[in-house]
Amino acid sequence: MISYKNIAFDGIWRNNPALVQLLGLCPLLAVSSHLVTALGLGVITLIVLLSSNFLISLIRNHLHQQVRLPIQILVIASSVTLADLCLQAYFYELHQRIGLFVALIVTNCAILGRAELLASRSPVRYAVLDGLMMGLGFLLVLAVLGSLREIIGYGTLFAHMDIILGTDASDLTLHLHNFPILLATLPPGAFLIFGCIIAFKNYLELRHERRKTLPVSQQITR
Amino acid sequence: MNKPVKTFTTIALICAVTLAATHWLTENRIKHNRQVYALAQLAKVLPNVNETLTKLPSTALVYASHLNAEPTGFILPLTTTQGYNGSILGWLAVDLNGQVRGIRIVEHNETPGIGDVIETARSNWLNQFIQQQHGSALFELKRDQGTFDHVSGATITTRAVTRAIGKTLENAQPVLVNTTATGKHSDD
Numbered sequence: 001m002i003s004y005k006n007i008a009f010d011g012i013w014r015n016n017p018a019l020v021q022l023l024g025l026c027p028l029l030a031v032s033s034h035l036v037t038a039l040g041l042g043v044i045t046l047i048v049l050l051s052s053n054f055l056i057s058l059i060r061n062h063l064h065q066q067v068r069l070p071i072q073i074l075v076i077a078s079s080v081t082l083a084d085l086c087l088q089a090y091f092y093e094l095h096q097r098i099g100l101f102v103a104l105i106v107t108n109c110a111i112l113g114r115a116e117l118l119a120s121r122s123p124v125r126y127a128v129l130d131g132l133m134m135g136l137g138f139l140l141v142l143a144v145l146g147s148l149r150e151i152i153g154y155g156t157l158f159a160h161m162d163i164i165l166g167t168d169a170s171d172l173t174l175h176l177h178n179f180p181i182l183l184a185t186l187p188p189g190a191f192l193i194f195g196c197i198i199a200f201k202n203y204l205e206l207r208h209e210r211r212k213t214l215p216v217s218q219q220i221t222r
Numbered sequence: 223m224n225k226p227v228k229t230f231t232t233i234a235l236i237c238a239v240t241l242a243a244t245h246w247l248t249e250n251r252i253k254h255n256r257q258v259y260a261l262a263q264l265a266k267v268l269p270n271v272n273e274t275l276t277k278l279p280s281t282a283l284v285y286a287s288h289l290n291a292e293p294t295g296f297i298l299p300l301t302t303t304q305g306y307n308g309s310i311l312g313w314l315a316v317d318l319n320g321q322v323r324g325i326r327i328v329e330h331n332e333t334p335g336i337g338d339v340i341e342t343a344r345s346n347w348l349n350q351f352i353q354q355q356h357g358s359a360l361f362e363l364k365r366d367q368g369t370f371d372h373v374s375g376a377t378i379t380t381r382a383v384t385r386a387i388g389k390t391l392e393n394a395q396p397v398l399v400n401t402t403a404t405g406k407h408s409d410d
Contacts, residue, residue, distance in 0.1 A: 059233065064226035071233055078237040082244055089248035092255035182335040 002126055011133025018141040019201050023110035027101035028142060029190040033153065036160045038146025039139075040094045044083050044102055046135030049111050052076045053119040053131030060120050072115045073106075080106045093163040110138065141197065148193050151176055153184030266342075267297060267313045267326040282397045287315065295323060296401075298394050302386035306378045307331045310340070314390055320398045321355040325387065337379040347373055347380065351387055356395045361388020 017023050024045070031037040055075050056063075063071060084102050087095045095102070105111065114134055119127040151157055155177045162170035183189040264275060268287055273294060275285045285297040300312040312327035325348045327340045339345040350370055362368025363381050372380045 059229075062229045064229065067226045067230045071230060074234060074237055078241060081241055085241075085244050085248050085252070088255065089251040092252075092259055096259065185334055 002122065004126075004129060007126060007130050008133045011130060011135075012137045012140065013201075016137040016141065016201075017110035017113075017134050018138050019198055021110065021113070023113065024105075024108040024138065025194075027098075027104055027108065028138075028145070029187060029194065031098050031101050032142055032145040032190060033149050033185050034159060035143065035146040035150050035157060036164060037094075037098050038142040040091075040164055041098050041101055041105075042135075042139030042142035044087065045105055045108065045111075046132070046139050048076070048079045048083055048105055049114060049135040049138075050128065050131040051079045052111055052115055053127040054124065055079070056115045056119040057122060057124045057127030060122075063120055068120065069116075072112060072120065076111055076115065077106045091164060097163070110134065144197060145190070145194060148197075149184045149190060152181050152193070153189065155180045263326070263328050264297065264313055267315045267324040269315075269324050270294075280397060280401075282394050283401060293318060296394075296398070298390050300325070300327075300383075300386055300390050302382045302389075304378075304382035304385065305330060305332055306337050306376075306382075307333070310379075310383060310386070312340075312383075314387065316355070316391070316394070316398070318398075319355065320391060320395060321353055321358075322351050322387075322391070325351055327383070332376070332379045337376045339373045339376050340379060340383050345373070347371070348383075351384075354387075354391075356388075356391040361385060361391070 011017075015021065018025070018028055027041055027045075031041045052072075052075055056072055059071070059075075080103065083105075084095075084099070087099070087102060114130060118130050122130070147157060150159065155175060157174045157176060158169075158172040161172045162168070165172075181189075184193065261275065264285065265271070265273070268275075270289055273287045273289045275287055275297065278284060278286055278296075282298065283296040284299055287294045287297060295315060295317040298314040298316060300314045301309060303309045308331040309329075310327060310332070311329040312325060314322060315324040317323055326342060327348075330337070330340065332338055332340065339347045342348055354369075359369035360367070361370070361384055363370055363372040363377070363384055365372055365377070366381065368384065370380075370384050372384075
């Protein structure tokens with residue numbers, strides 16, 4: 001059943017686009033070596049998902065079977081190009097770092113997936129909420145992965161925040177330790193840490209399941 | 223025309239118009255950003271932040287640097303394809319006599335954490351070239367009977383950059399002598 005609560009829970013936790021559907025991993029792993037680039041791509045993906053869900057839901061009654069997919073791709077590609085142009089105009093330095101992966105958002109199956117599965121057959125309010133929640137789910141995973149990789153791999157957090165927050169933020173960098181582990185900044189490290197995050201999520205869910213099914217007496221002794 | 227085709231055409235038109243409008247609105251701003259960014263990257267190679275750059279028509283001396291209208295030197299392009307992975311691009315600032323004032327590598331694909339000792343932010347390896355000039359040193363690594371230290375694990379990268387610096391200085395020498403000579407001539 002479609003309900004606001006279900007959509008929100010699906011997007012952020014139960015059906016998280018990155019952790020459960022494992023979609024959009026190429027940009028996810030490529031830009032998450034610093035928190036700032038991870039946040040940048042996460043926010044752009046969120047905006048694109050939100051606008052494509054909104055637009056596709058708006059025109060859902062005109063989507064004929066034969067041209068449904070081309071129209072969805074067209075809308076998504078246009079949103080991404082718009083976002084890319086705005087990024088170049090207002091956050092050029094961020095664009096220098098993640099520009100390649102912004103263009104690749106078009107190929108992020110999470111976005112076409114949401115358009116096809118939900119937005120093209122639901123009222124606008126559900127589609128917008130779904131876009132927001134799926135985008136937030138993706139953004140959260142990116143932020144956690146970016147923070148972990150930056151802390152482990154560089155020993156810092158919030159480095160280079162000035163490229164999205166303006167020059168006032170240039171001294172936000174926290175130096176946490178002096179033992180950077182190179183592996184975390186390289187692609188294999190990204191896979192390892194991402195795997196650990198998925199494992200941790202599954203552990204939490206399993207524990208929750210077990211607690212629910214155990215008899216009351218055993219719950220107290222545990 | 224049947225209905226699906228009409229819908230598709232309409233939506234494609236709307237998308238095209240929106241994109242064209244946005245492109246038209248942001249075009250100048252993006253061009254401006256691109257120039258500012260390129261110059262900012264370039265200016266990092268100069269030791270004095272107040273220096274200004276002027277583009278030169280020459281390909282060997284790409285920019286002339288000035289401090290308070292006094293010429294301070296030139297900026298030379300540094301390129302090599304002998305690195306570990308892809309080409310390495312950078313800028314070399316020299317004074318009027320061809321002595322190195324600063325070096326920056328702006329683009330490379332060397333192994334992160336190993337080959338990136340050529341980035342000024344990560345290591346001061348490049349500093350050993352400051353104040354060197356063509357003929358003042360042998361632009362090879364010490365292990366190749368040259369003047370400069372290599373970095374263990376990044377021999378290929380550091381060798382490529384060392385040779386590129388030597389080559390750039392050597393190629394620029396005749397142009398430099400010429401430009402400085404004619405410059406003096408016009409002053410007389």
